[in-house]
Amino acid sequence: MLWVTAAGPSVYKETSAPTYGEGRLVSIVEVQGLRKQYDPPKGVLAVDGVSFDIAQGEIFSLLGPNGAGKSTTISMLSCLLHPSGGDALVDGHSVVTDAQAVKEAIGVVPQDIALYPDMSARENLLFWGKMYGLAGEALKTRVDEVLELITLVDRQKDRVEKFSGGMKRRVNIGVALLHKPKVLYLDEPTVGIDPQSRRSILDGILALRDQGMTILYTTHYMAEAQELSDRIGIVDHGKMIAVGTNGELVKIVGEEAHVELSVDHSLEGMVERWAEVRGVTTAMIDEDRAVLLVQDANEVLPRLFETAAAAGSRITEVNVTEPNLEMVFLHLTGRALRE
């Protein structure tokens, strides 16, 4: 069920944004070689030269395993962390030199529920609204609007600590919408939530995009990235390893299919042999099974069985998956997206 109502359209489109030429989308976020090193010179390089653009009105996902540098990147784009190198322009303002203007343009929804539990939903929104520079009647009106947007009007006077997880997430997002930002950052908004709440949050995000919001979204859930995003950037170990639409990315692995096999014994030996089989591009071990990328499942599968039989092993289980982002990741990094 959609929790973001259709009461929104006028809310976002009233902001005037420059458009160059006809039909050409303008980049509202331009990330240029962002770097972050904690405790230089020997410290961890959390983000190592990340660059990407986000066009106005699109949903852009940063997809990557835990520790890839997604949260650090968003922190730099929120002006919470100083970049060690590089820069980013949000609505034309640099995060390094013009943080104030950047903050006016963005709304940040952190991964944790960052609300005051002993205050009601309304009190929270009023307070954060003041922090975003709203005041007086304008503030009150806006808070009412946001409460309608997140459909919590009848619970607005209850303390947030009494809310369910899903409701808290809604308020969490509502806070970021108060000042009508141009870009909304969502940092892993669906971690640890039941499927129903997750569904409604994803629907809400889509609704916001339809109303003209630009959204930067980080996640390690491939399915979400695939479903929501206009474009995706895959990050690993602080680097951006691929950027594009779902279709463009999947093409990286081409027609390659993902084949998982279990054998009755000597897995390592089998994997080595299979790596030599014609049509197999990558072969690796994931826990107790072999994971292979192959060019044409129909053609390669019989060869795999032959090789196994020749080596005296029995294949006990086979699983074939069509190309998707997990495979893209595997292909690019040699590791699984879920570690």
Added chain:
Amino acid sequence: MSRILAIAWKDLRSTMRNAPALAMMLVAPLALAALLGFAFGGGQSFSISATKVAVTNADTGASVAAGTAENAGGVIVGVLKSPDLKDVITVSDKSSAAEARKSVDDGKTAAAVIIPAGLSRAIFGSGSTAPATAVELYENPTQQIGGAITESIVGQALLGFNGARAAALAAAGLATANGDGARAGKLAQEAAAKYMQGGGAAAGVSVTQRAPRLPGRQSTKDVGVTGTILAGMMIFFMFFGANNVARTIIDEDRAGTLPRLFTTPTPRQTILGGKFSSVFVTVLVQAVILLVAGRFIFGIDWGRLDAVAALTLVAAAVASGLALLVISLVRTPAQAGAIGAGVYLVLALLGGNFTGSAAAGGTYANVQKLTPNGWLLQGWDAVMRGGGLGDIGLNLLVPLGFAVVFFAVAVLRFRKRYA
């Protein structure tokens, strides 16, 4: 500015909804002041219960004067039991020295007065070769006050006898010098009797006590015990009240609301300034509530309004500065609670928050001056006795200096942490 107030108001409201914090900030000081007030008789001054004294009279001497059945020992017992002293000591008779000492050892009495057999003989013995005797005071060393009181009473009584004897000797000497040596003995006795008639040892010099008179001050009031105690408790618990609010800086950092605040267009200085104001405003409100409660529940007269207001503002500055300093130095909420508690306890013990007005000029009064709260408490004492702003200049300036230093260090550390 309005955003700073918004943050301060949010934190104040949060504190008002936090039961343990309120208990600590308001209930605890009032409850302890009530408890200690009850300790000291609930009245205006330290009133103590009567000291229990055992007495045994082994004196075998003849009666002091014709017509009375008492010997010297008996006179001392009479003095101890006199109705004037009934609020000060309670006397119980024992039949032997051993029994008297036992009553002290058993904790039943604070002191035992053991009158020796030869007392009368010594006092009324003729000539200066009379053997000296001593009245033994067997005291419980843990009851110093009772002991001192008993020493004082018995000492005065003996002074009466020694004085009479001195009169006798002086008379005898005079008689001899006057050529009246034959009547020396008789004159000696008359002189002794005349001395005793003069009203005993207590007459002669009276010592009256009064409060100090200062120019420009109508009257110096007596400070009620409860006022002193509540002032001390108030400042102590203001430290904790400030700590609770300052702690939210760390808590909010962990909970994510502080970083979130940093992502809003509100500048960092404003946000931190808002937190600083929160602490100050909260303890100020706490102090005002306690002062009003002291006035209406305990009937404490705090003194002149301008001086009280100045002391309150400075106290709030000290408490908030100190708490922010502590928080700027620790990393976890647990440390904030534990280190804070320890620091505040040490400062309170040194500053005299628990012990009321310290004996003047003594070492302790100087120790108090090592702490900002010690200065404040001495100032509060002066104001409760009728002093004004002019009397407490240093008591305001020194703590304010402390507060400024605390704030400065806190600001530096926070800037470094949240650059």
Added chain:
Amino acid sequence: MKRVWILASKDLLETRRDRLALLFTVIMPLAFTAFFGLMFGGGSDRLPLAVFNADSGAPAAQLVSALAKSGVVKTETMTMADAEKAVDDNKVAAALEVPAGFSAALAAGRPAALTLVSTAGSSGAQTVQTEVTALAGELAAGERAAQAAVAVAGTPPGGAPGATPQDLRDAALLMARPLAGQSLAHPVATVKIVEAGMAAGQIPSGFVLSSPGMLVNFILFSLLTAGIALIQERRNYTLMRLMTTRVRRWELIAGKAVGMFALTFVQQIILMGAGQLLFGVDYLRDPAALLLMMVALSLFASTLGLLLAAVLTSEQAMVATTVLVSMSVAALSGAWFPLEITGPAFQAVGHLLPTAWILDGLRGIIVRGFGVADVLPAFGVALAWSAALFALAVWRFRLTD
């Protein structure tokens, strides 16, 4: 039972590693004791007394010089205006005004008055008043003795021609005074003070009497660190996790109690050791009795801490409650001021608490030579309390928030 020890040792190990807890439970009290010991351990202070003498006579001068030699007060002469201010500023304990006419009144046999200026409620003023009264009393006694002698024995015959009766009387007094003074200087009846349980001639110093009180105060306060650690453990769910092992609930709680007991016991050893070795507080006068009192105090403190941690859920609540409870208990037990200066009702309430008994016991050991039999009642009271607190704690112990 073995599991109880294992649990306790884990807690102690964590405490030993936690530098913060170390600071609080050991270093701070030591530093504090040292500080106060140095300040107050070296005998008692003389109270400052301002003196203003408006009289020119000999007796007044005698009084002032007697006060100057006193071991109780330390005199400083100044004008009356300065003296009033000094009292108000708390720079002196009191101010003595010897009015003009003092000596004359004494000499004429009329009552002579002295005025002592002090702030009510100041305990120093009381002591000063006692001393001034005593010394003035001696002075007056000498004078009155001389006068009585002259009244009775009459004046010497003859004398200078044209001498008035007053002159004759003055001459006689001149002779009588030293005689009286001589007699008073060697009184036949004196007071001999014997402090029960102490060596001859010894008086307990202020520090010796206050050291046990400070010790109890710190032990009660240290419940704070132990309690907070427990609450955090509950929050980390490690407590809950322990319950999924074969550890039984009472073993878990007993383990906590043993840990707290050991902690407070070690603290006592350190504090008492410092007091004994550095400041001459003779805790070891009767080791067996001392051991009983230490066990009693640790039992009470640990079960109290356990109960608080069992029922309170947040660190804030723990801090608030511990501060309030430990301060109330300390005050009621005579840790802050001797109970003898309080009213009977307060003393009665205070002695419901085991700490009051324990403090009496400790002070008794140090100054009065108490033995095991003397402290047994205190031990009994502490034991009863601890059993009750432990039972309550076990009943109400919450494993999760």
